[in-house]
Each structure stands twice: as C-alpha cells, then as structure tokens.
Amino acid sequence: MTSLVLADHDNASLKDSTAKAVSAAHLLGGDVHVLVAGLNCVAAAEAAARIDGVAKVLHAEAPQYEHMLPEPLAALITAQAAGYDAFLAPSTASGKNVMPRVAAGLDVMQISDVMNVLSPDTFERPIYAGNVIETVRSKDGKKVMTVRTTAFPPAAAAGVAAPIETLGPVASPEISTFVSEELTKSERPELTAARIVVSGGRALQSRENFTKLIEPLAEKLHAAVGASRAAVDAGYAPNDWQVGQTGKIVAPDLYIAIGISGAIQHLAGMKDSKVIVAINKDADAPIFQVADYGLVADLYTALPELDRELAAIGK
Structure with a gap:
C-alpha cells in the first residue's frame, strides 16, 4: 500500500x-x-x-x-x-x-x-x-x-x-482565482502548535479586557491566545483565535480556560489538552468536569493576583 x-x-x-x-x-x-x-x-x-x-x-x-x-x-x-x-x-x-x-x-x-x-x-x-x-x-x-x-x-x-x-503542473478548472489576503503577524506561537494556550470567554465582556487581561498573561507564559465562540461572535476576539468544533482543534501541554463555561462545542476543540486549568466564578460550569485544576473565582480578581505571582517569579 x-x-x-x-x-x-x-x-x-x-x-x-x-x-x-x-x-x-x-x-x-x-x-x-x-x-x-x-x-x-x-x-x-x-x-x-x-x-x-x-x-x-x-x-x-x-x-x-x-x-x-x-x-x-x-x-x-x-x-x-x-x-x-x-x-x-x-x-x-x-x-x-x-x-x-x-x-x-x-x-x-x-x-x-x-x-x-x-x-x-x-x-x-x-x-x-x-x-x-x-x-x-x-x-x-x-x-x-x-x-x-x-x-x-x-x-x-x-x-x-x-x-x-x-x-509538472496539470490542467485544472479555472473556477476560482486568488484575489488578496490579509495576514496578521504576532510574536506569540501559532494557536494549533503552541505548548500553552490561554483562552478567554464571554465573561471577559469586551475586546479591551482581552487586551488588558488575557494577552499579557499569554505573553508572560509564552502562550498562544484562544477564545470561545461566544467571545468571537461578540467581537471580543478575532475569528482565528476561536477554539472549538467550528474553530481550531488544539491539544497543548497546558490549556487555561478563563471565563469559559465549557459548552460542548468548545470542549470538542480542547479536551485532549494534557493539563486543563479553568477559572470561572460558576462552580457548576461544565468546564470543571474536564479540568484537571479548577479555581472558582471572579476572573477580574484572580487574574491580577496571578499576574502578580508570575511577576514575582520572573524577578
């Protein structure tokens, strides 16, 4: 064969x-x-x-x-x-x-x-x-x-x-043509190849909060940034960050889900991750059923504390 x-x-x-x-x-x-x-x-x-x-x-x-x-x-x-x-x-x-x-x-x-x-x-x-x-x-x-x-x-x-x-090239049906492309450049690793992924959900509430809370954490961990479909649909994150059944399938060594409830479509895209960490203030959120480590806390309190701890380690 x-x-x-x-x-x-x-x-x-x-x-x-x-x-x-x-x-x-x-x-x-x-x-x-x-x-x-x-x-x-x-x-x-x-x-x-x-x-x-x-x-x-x-x-x-x-x-x-x-x-x-x-x-x-x-x-x-x-x-x-x-x-x-x-x-x-x-x-x-x-x-x-x-x-x-x-x-x-x-x-x-x-x-x-x-x-x-x-x-x-x-x-x-x-x-x-x-x-x-x-x-x-x-x-x-x-x-x-x-x-x-x-x-x-x-x-x-x-x-x-x-x-x-x-x-050599072969004849092909000319029913589509390339028009243009817009490529985004980032110092962060590609989402599907990253060892660490930090993802945010609808609980982030705005694009500004992604910029202020999720992206700095990803930079400190040398991680890629992901998002739930709800966050993407709300305009908080671009389409190429979407993780899930209708987004990208990832299996990093560490997946950090922040403010993500854990809908079945999202779990389909990340549940093969080696270690899953979830931060959500809802103790009954489905994400905790697949998480290896879960923190029931308000992300707006937990992330600044995590940022300070990482800064201390960095020193």
Whole structure:
C-alpha cells in the first residue's frame, strides 16, 4: 500500500501538521510519499524529504499552486491517482478544502478527521462534537482522508533525506482565482502548535479586557491566545483565535480556560489538552468536569493576583 500525503506549508516552510499526517500514513503500511505543491517552495520540499519514513517527495512548482487553491491541487492529486492507494491531508483549512474534491474526482468516500488507524481499511473518527467515536470501514479501492493532527505525534527527523521528484503542473478548472489576503503577524506561537494556550470567554465582556487581561498573561507564559465562540461572535476576539468544533482543534501541554463555561462545542476543540486549568466564578460550569485544576473565582480578581505571582517569579 502506497500513500500520498499533501504537505501543509506556506511556501517558505513546512508546517508541523505534515509530520503528524505522515505518522498517520505510516499506520496504513507501505511507502509514504509527500506532495509539496506551491511556488518557490523548494525549502518546504527539502524539509519534507527529511521526515523519517518518507520514501519520496513530489515537488510541483507553478503559480497556480502558490496560494493552495483547492481546484488546482485536487486536479494535481487526482492526476497521480494510479500510483497510490491512499491520500491524506491534515485537517487544516487547506486540507479540508482540497480532499473532498479529490474524493469526488476519484468517486470514493472521504473519511474526515481520522484520529486512529486500526487497519488499512478501518479508522476511528469523532462525531457529535467528540462525544462519540465512530469506527469506519471503507471498501473503496482508494482511501481519501483528513487527519486530526492532535491525535498523532509528529514523525521524527530522518538521518538521510528522501529523493525529491519534480512534477509538472496539470490542467485544472479555472473556477476560482486568488484575489488578496490579509495576514496578521504576532510574536506569540501559532494557536494549533503552541505548548500553552490561554483562552478567554464571554465573561471577559469586551475586546479591551482581552487586551488588558488575557494577552499579557499569554505573553508572560509564552502562550498562544484562544477564545470561545461566544467571545468571537461578540467581537471580543478575532475569528482565528476561536477554539472549538467550528474553530481550531488544539491539544497543548497546558490549556487555561478563563471565563469559559465549557459548552460542548468548545470542549470538542480542547479536551485532549494534557493539563486543563479553568477559572470561572460558576462552580457548576461544565468546564470543571474536564479540568484537571479548577479555581472558582471572579476572573477580574484572580487574574491580577496571578499576574502578580508570575511577576514575582520572573524577578
């Protein structure tokens, strides 16, 4: 069985999610190849070649792949279909955009958000906001799936780089075009890759309180900032901070939930965290059911005290 993993990258560098998808592909057995498609993405292809267990890297350079538009990528992947038994991508915005089109092009089912590989044709995936784990067996000749990266460790670095093979671009339906993008830059780590995440909920009451209370704490802990959907919908935090079923799935070493009640949709995005700390003045808040440590207190009192303690430690 030979698998093809779609690399997650920004043309300049490879994302950690690619190495985790490679770990999932290893469980299928057989060779694992990685497809790196973009523009001026040689560095990303070379990084993919240094992932342990990767037998070969397919490197495609063309302007149509620069912004990871789903139609050109899906066409490129389906053009390689004859040589592969399985196609995998991380469950990122890009992977979830591309792989359904690949499945449709191959006329097979897609298996979404795979969190365990039981055999080459049997997989586990979460449903009902993670409250039920579904076992799926696919009889399709070719498997197409997205991988929940928080469920797999990243593959280690290899001592010897795999060979890199150049692919030419293929014709693709020109039904979408790239218009523009606005990128935010931050010194804090990326939310899905951070070891520590500090999240705020609706109890913060304003964007100003996020700036005054949550962000300074995150900076002291070298943490990423997250938010509940309620906080995002209220305009207290930007969309890319949202953690949960309709946001980002995280599994950091430490997750600090501040003023978050713990709705089922939010828990689906963070309950795999190694250690969960909750601060909420409602002793009956559902977040305390999953928290390893809970503090029943008003966040407006608790956070200044925590800030003073951290400042003292820093001295």
